[in-house]
Amino acid sequence: MPVRRAQKEDVVAKLRDEFGQAKSIILTSHAGIKVNEVNELRSQFRAEGVTYSVVKNTLAKRALEGTDMEVLADSFSGTTAIAYSYEDAVSPAKIASKYAEKNDKFVLKGGYLDGTVLDADGVDQLAKMPTKDELRATLLRTFIAGPTNFVRLLNAVPTQMLHLLNARKKDIDEAA
Structure with missing residues (x-):
């Protein structure tokens, strides 16, 4: 059953909204990877609050038209999947880069x-940055250190006085 024009327009509008709210967008290709491995990857993304989905290139390009991200349009060729998060810019890159190494x-x-x-290479560099939670932990440690x-x-003063x-008590007891 062919996808109707209205359905395509809904997909484009949804993608445009998602692209606009995402902290970062990572484009990948998983052509040739077994389905169960892709499902494992999806669960890794999901665990970190990252959305990972395969997109139709023509619809993604249409969603990017007229936005700052339109420069990404050339990257939508072949099998394309997108990973993005509304909360953390680094997590999608970190997970994707780690999986690409394996x-x-x-x-x-x-x-x-x-x-x-x-x-x-830019995605790999982004993956090396600390995540939002890691930055929060570092900031918290800095705040409580002082x-x-x-x-x-x-x-220390009362402890040293006690020692x-x-x-002195030990010296007095030994002398007596």
Whole structure:
């Protein structure tokens, strides 16, 4: 049953909305990879809150028309899948790059981040950056380091005084 024009327009509108909200977009090709391996990859993406789906190139190109991401249109050729997240720009690249290292048939075609088109090497560089959660953890450690050190310093004086008194008591007990 052929896809009707209205259905295609809905897909284009949905893709345009998703592209507009995504923090980054990673384009891949998984031609020649077994279905169960692709399903495993999809579950890895899903676990990190990343959407991964195969798109029809003509509809994706139409969705990009008139947007800043229109420069990606040439990358939509052959089998194309997109990975994107509304929360974290790094996670899609991290998962895709890691999987590409393990499987030669999985190809990183490129991507898009904050107005910049990425080639496969750019996607690998993006994958090396810390994720949003990793940045939050680092920031939290930085925030609590000062107060933690201050409390340790305040605690050190009474602790040292206690050790001094215990040593004096020991000396007195030995002398008696």
